[in-house]
Amino acid sequence: MTTAPAAGDARTEAATAGEPADEPALRCTDLSYSFGATKAVDGLDLEVAQGEVFGLLGPNGAGKTTAIRAITTLLPVPAGKITVFGLDCARKRMQVRRLLGYVPQQLSADSGLTGRENVELFARVFDVPRSERRARVDEALTAVDLTDAAGRLAGTYSGGMVRRLELAQALVSAPRLLILDEPTIGLDPLARAGVWDCIAQVRAGTGMTVLVTTHYMDEADEHCRRVALMHRGRIRAVGAPSELRAELAAQLGADPERVSLEDVFRHHAGAGLAGADRPDEGGDFRDVRRTRSTAARLR
Numbered sequence: 001m002t003t004a005p006a007a008g009d010a011r012t013e014a015a016t017a018g019e020p021a022d023e024p025a026l027r028c029t030d031l032s033y034s035f036g037a038t039k040a041v042d043g044l045d046l047e048v049a050q051g052e053v054f055g056l057l058g059p060n061g062a063g064k065t066t067a068i069r070a071i072t073t074l075l076p077v078p079a080g081k082i083t084v085f086g087l088d089c090a091r092k093r094m095q096v097r098r099l100l101g102y103v104p105q106q107l108s109a110d111s112g113l114t115g116r117e118n119v120e121l122f123a124r125v126f127d128v129p130r131s132e133r134r135a136r137v138d139e140a141l142t143a144v145d146l147t148d149a150a151g152r153l154a155g156t157y158s159g160g161m162v163r164r165l166e167l168a169q170a171l172v173s174a175p176r177l178l179i180l181d182e183p184t185i186g187l188d189p190l191a192r193a194g195v196w197d198c199i200a201q202v203r204a205g206t207g208m209t210v211l212v213t214t215h216y217m218d219e220a221d222e223h224c225r226r227v228a229l230m231h232r233g234r235i236r237a238v239g240a241p242s243e244l245r246a247e248l249a250a251q252l253g254a255d256p257e258r259v260s261l262e263d264v265f266r267h268h269a270g271a272g273l274a275g276a277d278r279p280d281e282g283g284d285f286r287d288v289r290r291t292r293s294t295a296a297r298l299r
């Protein structure tokens, strides 16, 4: 199992991001979180290098959203440690929050405001200096290709446009670490590609680190430099998609081109993978209802 980022790559990309090279963008050490008797996150160790697009993959109920909520400081961390660019999330909550952009799974755009007004609202909430606000809102709308639609009510947007608007909301505060929870759920293939194009362009333009959760193994394979496969609160494998596929192919004596990331996950998670490609078989009723209602809202 490959667990560490390539040091050379991390240093090169850190230089792009303008951050000290010795601290990862994110480090979770032995992180655990329980809801009553349910261990949602169970001893999670994770490291995301500066400047990389990192995918946290897993079926419904794997614990991805709970981990993300702890990282974004929205949940307290009862066990373990999280650092963001070296800052301890438990002790430096406000400083950490200033480094983060977060697009939750639930809808965060207001349908009764225009695209521009939605982004302006986030600029005010995140305390973007008044003198810079207009330029920063324009930049964020341009980055997600919504300049022409900025004057329209968000309620008239397609699902893909809503997702890109939410990206703009998160980008307006110029975060160092952008966290996206299921950014393409419920979108058609064209809209999904549009969201990934935006993510790639923003990363290329800013060197920003991106942590994304998804059920869609094929998307992660194509767009993430490294991925972690999460199942029942734990990380089962970490590495570049091509490395993980090659490792499994070597173990099985198979052609690496014929081994998918889904095969890798199935190998590590066994039957629990069912929820990854058939969301109605993973997690519990609450998980499924929430995922479906999110998808329906975005259509």
Ligand SMILES: Nc1ncnc2c1ncn2[C@@H]1O[C@H](COP(=O)(O)OP(=O)(O)OP(=O)(O)O)[C@@H](O)[C@H]1O
Pocket (backbone or CB within 6 Å): 035, 038, 039, 040, 041, 058, 059, 060, 061, 062, 063, 064, 065, 066, 067, 105, 283, 284, 286, 287, 288, 291
């Ligand atoms: N507020 C809550 N109260 C009780 N149990 C919860 C709560 N939130 C999550 N859980 C449980 O914790 C576990 C992990 O859920 P979590 O939402 O973190 O998984 P996930 O991988 O993000 O799934 P999804 O893809 O559906 O978002 C599941 O068993 C879930 O039922």
